[in-house]
Amino acid sequence: MTASVSAPAKDQTIRLADVRKSYGDFDVLKGIDATVSRGEVVVICGPSGSGKSTLIRTVNRLEEINSGSIFFEGQDIHAPLKGRELNRLRSRIGFVFQSFNLFPHLSAVDNVAMSPIRVKGVPAAEAHEKALKLLDRVGLREKANSYPAQLSGGQQQRVAIARALAMEPPVMLFDEPTSALDPEMVGEVLSVMKSLAAEGMTMMCVTHEMGFARDVADRIWFIDGGRIIETATPDEFFKNPKHPRAQRFLADLRH
Amino acid sequence: MIHDIIAIIDEYWLLLLIGQYPNGPLGGLANTLILSALSIVIAFPFAILLAFARLSKYRVLRWPVTVLVYVTRGVPLLMLVLWSYFLVPLLTGADVPSFLTMLTTLVVYQGAFLSEIIRAGIVALGPGQMDAARALGHGWFGAMRYVILPQALYNMIPSMLSTFVATIKDTTLGYVINVPDLTFAASQVNNQLLTQPFQVFLILALTYYVICWSLTALTNVVERRITRRRAGLAAPRRQLSLITNATEQP
Numbered sequence: 058m059t060a061s062v063s064a065p066a067k068d069q070t071i072r073l074a075d076v077r078k079s080y081g082d083f084d085v086l087k088g089i090d091a092t093v094s095r096g097e098v099v100v101i102c103g104p105s106g107s108g109k110s111t112l113i114r115t116v117n118r119l120e121e122i123n124s125g126s127i128f129f130e131g132q133d134i135h136a137p138l139k140g141r142e143l144n145r146l147r148s149r150i151g152f153v154f155q156s157f158n159l160f161p162h163l164s165a166v167d168n169v170a171m172s173p174i175r176v177k178g179v180p181a182a183e184a185h186e187k188a189l190k191l192l193d194r195v196g197l198r199e200k201a202n203s204y205p206a207q208l209s210g211g212q213q214q215r216v217a218i219a220r221a222l223a224m225e226p227p228v229m230l231f232d233e234p235t236s237a238l239d240p241e242m243v244g245e246v247l248s249v250m251k252s253l254a255a256e257g258m259t260m261m262c263v264t265h266e267m268g269f270a271r272d273v274a275d276r277i278w279f280i281d282g283g284r285i286i287e288t289a290t291p292d293e294f295f296k297n298p299k300h301p302r303a304q305r306f307l308a309d310l311r312h
Numbered sequence: 313m314i315h316d317i318i319a320i321i322d323e324y325w326l327l328l329l330i331g332q333y334p335n336g337p338l339g340g341l342a343n344t345l346i347l348s349a350l351s352i353v354i355a356f357p358f359a360i361l362l363a364f365a366r367l368s369k370y371r372v373l374r375w376p377v378t379v380l381v382y383v384t385r386g387v388p389l390l391m392l393v394l395w396s397y398f399l400v401p402l403l404t405g406a407d408v409p410s411f412l413t414m415l416t417t418l419v420v421y422q423g424a425f426l427s428e429i430i431r432a433g434i435v436a437l438g439p440g441q442m443d444a445a446r447a448l449g450h451g452w453f454g455a456m457r458y459v460i461l462p463q464a465l466y467n468m469i470p471s472m473l474s475t476f477v478a479t480i481k482d483t484t485l486g487y488v489i490n491v492p493d494l495t496f497a498a499s500q501v502n503n504q505l506l507t508q509p510f511q512v513f514l515i516l517a518l519t520y521y522v523i524c525w526s527l528t529a530l531t532n533v534v535e536r537r538i539t540r541r542r543a544g545l546a547a548p549r550r551q552l553s554l555i556t557n558a559t560e561q562p
Contacts, residue, residue, distance in 0.1 A: 117447055140451055152448075156440055158444035160441065160444070172450065220448070
């Protein structure tokens with residue numbers, strides 16, 4: 058069932074319409090309206106507790122919402138969907154977690170190859186070949202047979218990115234992908250993300266890496282109190298933030 | 313003493329091994345092993361289903377199974393055995409063989425314990441693994457099968473082993489409803505000899521010890537192999553993969 062309300066323009070990969078969510082009395086998201094165009098890199102930033110992670114988790118319905126809609130390629134993710142329908146949509150939205158969430162019982166190559174085999178029915182040999190290519194792309198070809206416990210945090214996160222890419226999603230979501238990493242490992246993950254962006258991947262990233270936001274983002278959404286209170290290009294945002302809360306946030310970062 | 317034991321074994325080994333068979337029903341050690349193996353083999357998948365129901369977001373599934381688990385865990389196995397022995401024929405009018413009564417009771421009883429162990433193993437993994445699997449497009453059952461259970465069951469091997477061993481030992485209670493198992497055979501022997509209960513029941517105890525010890529040893533071997541493999545220490549394999557062996561082309 059496609060959206061009959063208003064068919065979004067083709068270049069709008071993701072559109073959020075009045076998205077609201079609360080935990081009991083606490084409103085986490087208080088009406089989010091936004092769009093992400095094809096090939097666009099959006100960085101979502103804001104103070105902790107502002108709803109960034111909740112927001113990005115609603116986009117592939119890891120979190121339910123109370124009202125509103127989220128359209129992905131014209132289809133409302135939060136409509137009453139058949140399980141299979143939702144699984145298919147999710148398989149087209151890559152998701153990278155703060156805590157990597159690699160499958161510890163599988164080697165790196167099996168982490169990457171499993172879902173194409175089990176979800177999409179790709180033949181095992183083909184999926185493996187592809188998985189090795191993806192591991193190569195994130196610089197971990199030689200770690201193919203290592204298990205997650207044998208990899209550093211940065212390496213685990215790069216495998217996790219390869220795992221998400223294995224499903225060939227047109228969109229990738231990143232939920233604070235470098236926040237759990239030792240400082241010296243942040244760079245290797247960011248450079249993989251940068252190369253993805255350079256290849257034209259549509260991306261939404263929740264991150265505190267302002268350097269990444271400045272270099273890679275097409276737009277920055279600044280969230281506070283469950284609302285997007287400023288949307289700007291990195292240039293505008295860092296040089297001339299309009300909202301006082303954003304000004305304070307950036308000032309705090311410089312300390 | 314040792315001499316007595318050897319004499320008893322020499323005299324009654326066939327009765328202890330297979331009961332009255334072929335002149336009567338299969339019994340003795342053979343029946344104990346069959347009852348134990350069937351109980352474990354049926355209770356295990358049954359327990360996984362119970363654990364799923366306990367974790368379900370649907371109350372229709374969660375509540376009845378929660379009641380079943382609490383009641384079963386709160387009642388001595390002997391009560392359950394006697395109840396099913398006397399009540400089931402009364403309620404259904406059917407004449408259920410005692411072996412089947414014992415098997416069913418053991419499956420329900422040990423299944424309830426096992427389901428709590430499995431549930432704990434699943435919950436202990438935390439939500440991240442399920443999130444990751446769902447985000448990749450796996451359905452709930454797919455996520456369970458390929459991501460959650462392989463980890464949860466492995467982590468719970470020691471606790472599950474305890475339940476399996478308890479199951480084997482609990483088959484002895486079949487004695488009270490005349491299941492012709494090893495305990496039943498030993499007590500027949502004792503009734504014939506009358507004067508050597510210590511020797512007879514020492515044989516019985518040693519036999520159960522060997523059975524349970526074997527299962528423990530076997531489980532340890534399996535656990536060590538999985539551990540080595542997951543630590544990447546296993547001998548080099550022909551292929552790169554654990555998950556694809558089943559589906560690989562020759």
